[in-house]
Amino acid sequence: MRKILEKIGEQFSHLLAEAGRLSILFGQAVVGIFSPPFRLEESLLQMEEVGVHSLSVTLITGAFTGMVLALQTYIGFKRFNAESLVGTVVALSMTRELGPVLTGLVVAARAGSSIAAELGTMRVTEQIDALTTMAVNPIEYLVSPRLLAGLVMLPLLTALANITGITGGYLVSVYILGANSLVYVRRTFDYLTYQDIYSGIFKAAVFGVIITVVGCYKGFYAEGGAHGVGRATTGAVVMSYMLIIISNYIMTALFF
Amino acid sequence: MIQLIDIHKSFRNKQVLKGVNLEIKRGESMVVIGGSGCGKSVLMKHIMGLIWPDQGRVLIEGRDIASCSRWELKEIRKKFGMLFQGAALFDSMTVGQNVGFGLKEHTSLSKEEIRKRVQEKLQMVGLPGIEDLRPDELSGGMKKRVGLARAIAMEPEILLYDEPTTGLDPIMADVINELIIRMKEVYKVTSLTITHDMKSAYKIADRIGMLYDGRIIEVGTPEEIQNTQNPIVRQFITGSAKGPITEGACL
Numbered sequence: 001m002r003k004i005l006e007k008i009g010e011q012f013s014h015l016l017a018e019a020g021r022l023s024i025l026f027g028q029a030v031v032g033i034f035s036p037p038f039r040l041e042e043s044l045l046q047m048e049e050v051g052v053h054s055l056s057v058t059l060i061t062g063a064f065t066g067m068v069l070a071l072q073t074y075i076g077f078k079r080f081n082a083e084s085l086v087g088t089v090v091a092l093s094m095t096r097e098l099g100p101v102l103t104g105l106v107v108a109a110r111a112g113s114s115i116a117a118e119l120g121t122m123r124v125t126e127q128i129d130a131l132t133t134m135a136v137n138p139i140e141y142l143v144s145p146r147l148l149a150g151l152v153m154l155p156l157l158t159a160l161a162n163i164t165g166i167t168g169g170y171l172v173s174v175y176i177l178g179a180n181s182l183v184y185v186r187r188t189f190d191y192l193t194y195q196d197i198y199s200g201i202f203k204a205a206v207f208g209v210i211i212t213v214v215g216c217y218k219g220f221y222a223e224g225g226a227h228g229v230g231r232a233t234t235g236a237v238v239m240s241y242m243l244i245i246i247s248n249y250i251m252t253a254l255f256f
Numbered sequence: 257m258i259q260l261i262d263i264h265k266s267f268r269n270k271q272v273l274k275g276v277n278l279e280i281k282r283g284e285s286m287v288v289i290g291g292s293g294c295g296k297s298v299l300m301k302h303i304m305g306l307i308w309p310d311q312g313r314v315l316i317e318g319r320d321i322a323s324c325s326r327w328e329l330k331e332i333r334k335k336f337g338m339l340f341q342g343a344a345l346f347d348s349m350t351v352g353q354n355v356g357f358g359l360k361e362h363t364s365l366s367k368e369e370i371r372k373r374v375q376e377k378l379q380m381v382g383l384p385g386i387e388d389l390r391p392d393e394l395s396g397g398m399k400k401r402v403g404l405a406r407a408i409a410m411e412p413e414i415l416l417y418d419e420p421t422t423g424l425d426p427i428m429a430d431v432i433n434e435l436i437i438r439m440k441e442v443y444k445v446t447s448l449t450i451t452h453d454m455k456s457a458y459k460i461a462d463r464i465g466m467l468y469d470g471r472i473i474e475v476g477t478p479e480e481i482q483n484t485q486n487p488i489v490r491q492f493i494t495g496s497a498k499g500p501i502t503e504g505a506c507l
Binding site for chain 1: 304331334337340344346348357358362416
């Protein structure tokens with residue numbers, strides 16, 4: 001019994017230490033964004049890496065999510081003659097939940113893992129030490145631009161995923177399920193408020209911060225060669241997924 | 257110029273440094289020798305503030321680096337150049353960008369001036385015209401030389417070499433030795449080299465110190481070290497399989 005309690009205590013203390021280190025890294029990266037030299041070139045490169053390179057997978061995910069949502073909702077709603085509300089459900093689901101969450105998960109898998117692997121490799125090959133010896137703060141140079149990229153690109157990707165999702169839902173409803181195009185479009189926008197869109201975009205910005213900071217954190221503190229880099233990469237994706245899912249519920253419950 | 261005073265450092269209950277004392281004078285080439293995994297790299301990283309001691313002080317020109325502000329530490333680091341064991345070239349950049357990185361970060365030189373300085377440093381290490389190659393296109397020896405060009409690009413006062421000849425063929429190792437000597441003679445840099453390559457140590461050192469069991473157990477000129485009566489140093493420099501080191505002698 002004592003051993004079990006010791007193990008639980010050890011895990012809890014490890015978790016607290018990790019949360020502390022993650023928070024400190026986040027704080028230092030935020031300070032780095034506002035401290036000269038402002039790394040515009042690096043930030044733009046990271047925006048390309050996090051945003052542009054995740055574009056196709058995000059758009060495809062958004063489109064097919066909207067399409068399957070339309071299909072499933074139609075089947076369910078037909079049972080009580082509410083097919084005309086399919087557009088509303090697709091639009092609300094995409095903007096409030098599925099757009100930001102699925103985009104977050106897709107980018108965590110694509111860009112978050114890539115950030116952790118890149119920084120992890122830099123750590124184990126002493127490139128991060130080399131930055132420090134050259135009097136360049138590695139957090140300001142490596143983490144701050146990635147954090148900024150996540151903060152800017154996730155909302156943009158989410159907005160695009162929302163558009164493709166709603167469009168996908170429209171195409172399936174109108175051209176496969178035979179819904180009236182005009183009614184579908186009107187129902188889509190009748191119940192959609194700015195609050196729905198903003199809440200999703202806000203969530204996406206939070207997910208952008210989570211993905212990039214967790215990816216950087218896992219890579220930055222990787223140790224133990226190739227095995228350590230692998231562990232950092234997996235750890236970054238798992239931790240990002242968990243934090244995205246949990247923070248999504250908290251944000252929805254508290255604010256939206 | 258550099259003083260290490262009673263440095264202690266442990267990692268996960270393993271004590272690596274147990275009270276290291278070492279002084280490196282201005283313009284001197286100090287070499288620290290010691291077996292693999294004895295803490296030589298850890299010792300060197302203390303000088304740059306990459307690792308902080310559990311106990312003891314690191315003084316650079318009389319200034320304790322632990323008491324320096326972030327800005328002061330940055331200014332101190334600008335005086336240093338470091339050649340890493342694996343060169344630690346930034347693999348997202350070209351050779352030219354690697355060598356010019358410090359200049360881009362810390363000087364107001366124009367792109368053209370940086371380009372010229374990069375060419376000059378690459379010429380100096382015997383690798384002209386490779387600015388546009390990427391690190392993964394270079395051999396081990398070329399990487400080390402590019403790492404050296406990057407380390408000297410800012411014309412530092414102090415150079416740290418972490419196992420500069422490890423993994424190189426004898427000819428390339430001697431090329432690196434010659435470059436290290438040239439840095440000292442032409443640019444009057446103070447240097448600390450850590451190595452277990454005795455041929456290199458004898459060639460480049462003004463003084464050699466041996467790190468063993470977490471302490472510097474002997475310091476002397478290459479001649480003094482070659483004629484030492486200390487059985488531990490003797491076994492190490494002769495590379496003998498039998499002796500106090502392999503019998504696990506502790507101090």
